[in-house]
Amino acid sequence: MNRVKNFNAGPAALPLPALERARDELVDFASSGMSVMEHSHRGKEYEKVHDEAIALLRELLGVPDSHEVLFVQGGASQLFAQIPMNLVEKGRTAEYVVSGAWGEKAFSEAKVATAMLGGAARVSCSTGVGEGKEKSYTRVPRPAEVKVDPESAYVHVTSNETIHGVQYEVDPGRPFPAPGAVPLIADMSSDFLWRRFDPARFGLVYAGAQKNIGPSGVVVVIVSKELVARGRKDIPKIFQLRTPAENRSLYNTPPTFGIYMIRNVLAWLKGQGGLGAMEQRNRLKAQKLYAAIDQHASFYRSPVERESRSVMNVVFRLPSEQDEERFVAEAKKRGMVGLKGHRSVGGIRVSTYNAVEPAWVDELIAFMGEFARGA
Template identity: 50%
Template sequence: MTRAYNFNAGPAALPLEVLQRAQEELVDYNGIGMSIMEISHRSREYERVNEETQQLFRELLEIPEGYKVLFLQGGASMQFAMVPMNLLRPGTTAAYVDTGSWAKKALAEAKLLGEVQVVASSKDDQYTTIPDLSSLELSEQTAYLHITSNETIGGIQYKSFPDTGDVPLIADMSSDILSRPLDVSRFGLIYAGAQKNLGPSGVTVVIIREDLIQPAEHLPTMLRYSTHADNNSLYNTPPVYSIYMMNLVLQWIKENGGLAAMEKRNEEKAKLIYDVIDGSGGFYRGVAKPEYRSPMNITFRMANEELEKRFVEESQAAGFVGLKGHRSVGGLRASTYNAVPYESCQALQQFMLDFQKRHG
């Protein structure tokens, strides 16, 4: 079997070992004579998976006491609305940092639900940077500050996080969660769609400080964090298979050295490609400013769209998948999430060097 060089931005690469284990267990999970997709979510077998997956998150991220780990549905896009629905109260204002496509989507949803203020933006830099938040001052009426830790489309990442004092810091970490160590205690709420670093699509992880979980009786039942926290993410039928797969991915991360090892490996993988860009004499041009470059999503351009089209076509013929940039911005993008092998990045490095030789 020949595996593609998978650089898709999401749904994205999964560890081969995880896929093989899931394949082995697909028809008969743990000797129960059924697939895990067939069993009741109230069964002991699934409850064990649910608890173990939460515990793996707590262990890998060193989540302190006073936080809940929730498994929800609707993707990060649902969280764009659930966060202000649950946390933005009358008389308060939500603060947002505008860093690009996904930050803008979160901002647009919040504007439908209450008072919102954009406290910093990198729009004037064409979203190639992260704004300096070191002198940011938030009023006592600020309900929370929302950031997008890694912009999948623009290829920029926060290298440090702002100190918000008593104001809860909320982060969409869909595209870089579990890619590096993190001090969870600095955040009020973290959310992430699974389909990039955690597993297949279908489940969204929410890590929320318990004091932010309010009854919120004015909201539909399914849109309250309290509903899911009170029921251990089992209020309704959860996306059982997605959570099972996420469990396997978390085990894989643990077995491969945890988050410190993931960070080191991700930096090494990204460097292979960024070095080609920087050493190409302008043949390849990085989109993000170097100090804000994402190790998860490497964005770059070439002299013209015709050359970029040829790059995509030739890369596909050579077994590479997912190198076309997002439709909203064009260009090229290589997403090098945790599960993308080092060898795939080496292969892309060699392809890029060869392409430049032939077309430079």
């Protein structure tokens, strides 16, 4: 078996033990004579997996009884519309803090969804510089820059901007907004479960699984029961958050294999020592990478302000696009893939999610030094 060193931003690397467990159980799950993909979502064999995944999420994060843990479909992009559809009442406004491309997309969908239902959405703060294709993001907002109307339905942030490599709470000077009584909602798709956080601080957290905890097709939602209860009832039932909350995320057929894989990844994560150990592992990977960039500052350049640098998605530029193309091609020859930056910004992007092995990062750093010296 010749597995590559996978630095893709999503779908991303999965832990090999989680994949091997799936391989071993693929055609005969729990001695049932069939695959987990063939089981009814109402059957006891699958429900055991479903409940275990929820229990592991609660255990690893310390999710309080005040919050539900849900599995929903449609990707985080569906939640961009589904959240305002549920939570913005007629005449009220949702506020968005924008620090990158995904925050822009969330706000764009919220404008459409709220307008349909008699509400509104506004950007309370943006760190974007420039216009159109030239617009760039290099930091998260400073606390004093975020002004929240106390009558707002909620405040939405993107905890880690995958494309721009900008992340909250990397430094004490870049904390999440503290909107008081206004619910704080976070898209954590690309940095969910890289370390512990307090779910009780948030009204709702959502994360597409394909970055850090499983395959594409599943979104994990942690939401306060109070927000679920207050959600609108004049939208289709399938889009109401109360529907999965009242039905253990089994109202309709869920993506059973995706949830099974999440269970496998969560079990691996627990076996690694939990989120405390995972944070140490992830921070060390990122520290080494940024040190390598800074060591060769005449050749590699990080566009992100130091205090806002992402631990999950390390982005940098080389002197020219030709150098970047050659860097990606040479790295691929050495079994390192997924290093090309997003098409909207270019450059290099190294995604260092939980499943990315420290040895892969060490090998990449050695290559970076060699490439810079030979350029």
